[in-house]
Amino acid sequence: MGITARGVGLLVAAVVLLGVGFRFAYPELTLLGAAAGAAVGYAALVAAWRPRLTVTRRADPDRVARGEPASMTVTVRNTGRLRSANLLAEDRCGERAVPVPVLRLRPGRDTEVRYDVPTDRRGVVPVGPLRVTRRDPLGLVALARPYGAAVPVWVHPRIHPLTAVPRGAGRSLDGRVDGVPHGSITFDSLREYVVGDELRRVHWRTSARVGELMVRENVDTSLPRLVVLLDNRAAAHPQRVGGVAESFESACEAAASVVTAAHRADLPVLLLLAAAELAEATGPDGEADGALGPLDRLAAADLSDDGDAVRVATTRLRQDRLGDTLIFLTGPGGRDELGHVGALRGAYPSVVVAVFGAAEPTPPGAAGLVVVDAADGAQFAAEWDGVRRW
Incomplete structure (x- = not known):
């Protein structure tokens, strides 16, 4: 509860009048002071009355690419029975305040307001909660x-179409490019049967030829093939x-x-993220159960002050061998980590x-590295499609 400047003045006047009287x-003077104090007390009681309001929100849509339109519809309903609100x-929409008309909202009635959500910047825009201010008639x-919960609107990075996607050096052992999203078992070799092996894995034709039970050995060939490492260190950008690292946005x-x-290629x-412990493998559905999808993670990505993040990430990548094509995205300050x-x-x-965002072209690095210099995402897409070898 906050008392206004008028209320402070009247309260001080009440104390002075009562004291002098x-x-x-x-x-x-005593009567005037008592009246002033009673007015402040009445104002406090009126302001303390809590109206019964129900707030619902609907984002249209709640996930949008940067620059595309998005709107929020807020409905406020007076669920009280006795008096108008x-x-x-x-x-609250990000850093902006949007007025919502609820003056003289009768019981059982609702009011609705619709406004645009700013999508000029990538990020997660929190919308809400509704802030309702109750004042007395004298002010x-x-x-x-606060009323209602906050609802996030995810502003994803712009997506530039790419015509070529590296499929990597890995191939299924039966000669096909592995594009199975849910995992696949491919024949690898034959070995002798041991107690505990499933009979359905017995290769009967070979067993009949060699006179012993032979069992198929299979391998899972559907491990991730493309690994995208985003350098989100502040030193790299x-x-x-205007306070925004454009190279990181690109x-x-x-x-x-x-x-x-x-x-789209079913790969x-x-x-x-170099400075993040969260990493989710995603298949063609683009989203793992119980975790944020990759576009949501990119919307929420922020710069970190962890200067050793790339070294830690490359060490993990060397140990785990998560794929066969690595794509490293960095800014002008990240060229020192190319080694x-x-x-x-x-x-x-x-x-x-x-x-x-580099002012000069990146000098040739280690043998075998494909280096793409780009000013923004659109130029990256053009340079990417012009790469002749992966």
Whole structure:
């Protein structure tokens, strides 16, 4: 509860009038002081009354690409039975306050307001809660309360169409490119039967030929083939325009474009943020159960001050060997880490490096690295489609 400047003045006047009236035995001043104090007390009681309101929100849509339109519809319903709600309300949309008309809202009635959600920047825009302010008729006391839960609107990076997607060096052992999203078992070799093997795995034709039970050995060939490593270190993107690292925004657009292109080509893809422990492997559905999808993770991605994040990430990639095509996306400050990325050539036959926002072309690095210099996501898509070898 907050008392306004008018309320503070009236309260001070009430104290002074009561003091002077009692001190010098002026009943008129005492009466005026009592009236002023009663007015402030009445204002506090009126402002403390809590109206019964129900707030519902509907985002249309709740996930949108950067620059595309999105709107939020807020419905406020007075579920009370006794009196109209004479209130002031505003909704929070990111850093902006949106007024919501709820003056003289009768019991059982509702009011609705629709407004645009800003999507000019990638990120997660929190909308809500509704802030309702209750004032007394004299404007002495004001009390603000939140109503309803906040709803996020996910602003994804722009997606630039890519016509080519590297399928990597890995092939299924039966000669096909592995594109099975839910896992596949492919024949590898034959071995002698041991107790406990399933009979359905017995290869009867070979068993009849050699005179012993022979069992098929299978391998899972549907591990992720594309690994996208996004460098989200603040040191890799030192340049700021209006407080925003445009090179990082371009890298996010490139990551979203590669992930989407892999999804359309039915190729499993793994998105990693250098300075983040969360990493979800995604298949053609583009989203893992119980976890954020890759585009949502890119919308929520932010810069980190962890300067050793790339070294830690490359060490993990070397140990785990999560795929056979590595795509490293960084800014002008990340070129010093290309040696660590180039050292992964033994574990990843194909390594692609994209550098965004650099003033000069990136010098040739380790042998076998494919280096793409781009100013933004659109230029990256054009350079990517012009690559002749992966």
